[in-house]
Amino acid sequence: MSLRLSTVILPYRRWHEGGRAAWTRAEQLGFHTAYTYDHLSWRTFRDGPWFGAVPTLTAAAGVTDRLRLGTLVTSPNFRHPVTLAKELISLDDISGGRVTLGIGAGGSGFDATALGQEPWTPRERADRFAEFVPLLDRLLSEDSVSYEGDFYSAHEARNIPGCVQRPRLPFAVAATGPRGMRLAARFGQAWVTTGDPKLFENGTPEQSIQAIRGQAERLDDICAEVGRDMTGLDRVLLTGFTPDRNGPLQSLNAFVDFAGRHAELGFTEIVVHWPIPDSPFAAEEKVFEQIAMEAPAQLR
DSSP states (O other): OOOEEEEEOOSOSOIIIIIHHHHHHHHHTTOSEEEEOOOSSOGGGTTSOOOOHHHHHHHHHHHOSSOEEEEEEEOTTSOOHHHHHHHHHHHHHHHTSOEEEEEOOOOSSGGGTTTSOOOOOHHHHHHHHHHHHHHHHHHHHOSEEEEEOSSOEEEEEEOOSOOSSSSSOOEEEEOOSHHHHHHHHHHOSEEEEOOOGGGTTTOOHHHHHHHHHHHHHHHHHHHHHHTOOGGGSEEEEEOSSSTTTTGGGSOHHHHHHHHHHHHTTTOOEEEEEOOOTTSTTOOOHHHHHHHHHHHHHHTO
16 A cells, blocks of 8 residues: 555634635645644644634535545544534535544643643543543444443434444544554554654654554554454554654655655554644745655655
8 A cells, every 4th residue: 555645734824814725735735634633722822823623624625625634633622522423424524525533532731621620630531532432433323322421421412314434434543552552443444643752852763663663563462452454454643743853844855764664664644744834843835845746656
């Protein structure tokens, strides 16, 4: 399988002031999928414009035809499975079945307390995620769902007519720990990693490769434990959070080398951030477009 190249477009620009143009250009450049972050605010962008993921993806669906669309990632931090399922079914319908749900356990950032709650511990985030994913799977696959759990409930929640994609839209499950990886093995059509966050500041690219290899091997073991055919589980690397940082976007050759080394680990999709000036995702636009148009052919 050829390595797919995708992008993530942060929702920080007004739709008619550059927002729309990025999504239409992503399709023109041939990206497989264009994702966006599903946050209420995020890191250094907190005090500036930031728009909602689902309305942004809905607008993007209306101005593109072939480009797949998705979140990278949605989390339980401010989402409930019942309401999220209704939005996703609507988005999948509007897009003609082009939606992928990237989903993760969430973190301790601004979203963790925006609804007035105390931040959840890592254990509680994992517990909620373990309940969130199976319930969302049912809500997107069944006409009517009732459920009573420790964290989430549903009472005769109707989701007719369901997703365009059957039996439901695909899940790309972000996980580095064993519990999350089991959810990826059981419910995911793809597994997502950003690498080992402990190596971001002071690690080396080679250490990162070794850490990611270890993650992939753990996933293999878990798939074997649960009886999951590993060939049906895509592997997605979201770049920008390894010690390489934005180095792979400095030239076509640098990117092909970076992507090729991760393809050898079994990755089927590499996701790069759409350039944002004066940010951690700054990159030369011409080089970025050259990578989008030429790198996939060199990585077949």
